[in-house]
Amino acid sequence: MTLIHVFPGQGSHRPGIGRDLFPKFPHLVRQADSVLGRSLADLCLNASPRELTDTRNTQTAMYAVSALAYLDTVRETGLVPDVVAGHSLGEYVALFAAGTFDFLTGLEIVLRRGELMARAPEGGMAAVMGVDEGRIREILAERAPEVDVANLNAPDQTVVSGPREEIARLREVFGGEAGTVVPLNVGGAFHSRRMAGAAAEFGGFLAQYRLAPPRIEVISNVTALPYGGDDPATLLTRQITAPVRWSDSVAHLLERPGPEFREVGPGRVLTGLIARIKARHPALSATV
Template sequence: MTLIHLFPGQGSHRPGIGRDLFPKFPHLVRQADAVLGRSVEDLCLHSSAAELTDTRNTQTAMYVVGALSYLDRVRETGEIPDVVAGHSLGEYVALFAAGTFDFLTGLEIVAQRAELMARAPEGGMAAVLGVEPDRIRDLLARHAPEVDVANLNAPGQTVVSGPRADIGRLAEVFGDEARAVVPLNVGGAFHSRHMAAAAEEFGAFLTQYRLATPRLEVVSNVTAEPYGTQDPATLLTRQIAAPVRWSDSVAALLERPEPEFHEVGPGQVLTGLVAQVRAGHRAPAPSA
């Protein structure tokens, strides 16, 4: 059996996350408060949905709650996963679990990432349902060339990213070919070329940190492969402007011996995506 922990990203945030966790880890909550300059518990439990959706708040809140969720699960079960993976921001929780950085360092890095991404030119994202990625790229190239494929989430579910005006007319671009085009409640064109300047500045910021080689196997959003000995700072810098290859990552994990997935953190978004990828995945043939 291969135990796999998955950590969600921004799409799983909602007011009330972490309610049961904060009393269990008071020392880490105090560390988070010191970094953020405000109460992370108050942010998660008492802010409005609009305030929590601000990228600066969403990313830091989801990192804190994800990290505490991981620690709580390990403490309760006594089980360390064989492999970890996170969706976009969730990859930072995976790297915390793997010992690439400690809780406090990870939060400092996430806070800077969030700040830089929030400062990027205004943009938006939308989920396109029922259209294959190659066809999406073809239609975007012809009718919305400033929009990029951002998240390859599952067969038939691809997120695109670009200027808000272009995102607003995607229903017209895809027409009857898409089962639905669903705008996402985000403040930027994440994982697209429009994040290039933020990625460059983030890479320069990371040079002040010494990031350790992961002690657990961590699957990269950028490559859909384990980090191995690749430099974490390089992959994290690329991740800001590169597509999240989630479907490819899950498909590769399904090839592991008896993969057992557990979503650790708020919501069940990734559990649903795993089910979609699994439904279209051909299981490996048994060995002789």
């Protein structure tokens, strides 16, 4: 068996996350409070949905809660995963789990990431269902050239990112070709060219840290492969503008002996995506 922990991104946030975890890790919660300059518990438990959707708050809340959930899971099960992966922001939790940085350093980095991404030009994201990636790219190039492919979530689900007015007209852009186009409750045009300025500044910020090589195998969103000899700072900087190759990452992991996925953190979005990817995976199609 290959035990794989996966960590969700911003789409899994909701008021009330972390309620059961904060009493278990009071020292880490106090550290988080000092970094954030406010109460982590108050942010997660009492903030309005609108406030929590602000990417500066979403990223720090999701990182902290998912990191605590990982510590709690390992403590309860006694099992350390063989491989870890995270979706977008979740990749930072994966790197925390792999020892690239400690809890507090990860929170500092994520806080700065959220601040920079919040300052990027306004925009939005939408999930496009029922159209393959190649056709989506063709349609966008012809009819909405300012919109980028942002997340390759599953063979039948791709998230696109761009100016808010362009996202608002995507149903018209895709016409009858898409099964569904669903706007996402996020605070910006993440993983798109609109984040280029944030990525450049973030790369400079990361240069002040010494990031350790992962002690557990981590799958990169950018390459859909293990980190290997790549500098974590380089991949994390590229990740801000590059598509999240989640479908390819899971397909890679499905080649491992007896892969067992466990989603750690709020929600079960990734569990659903993994099931859809498995259903399309050639090696498993006869048994799913």
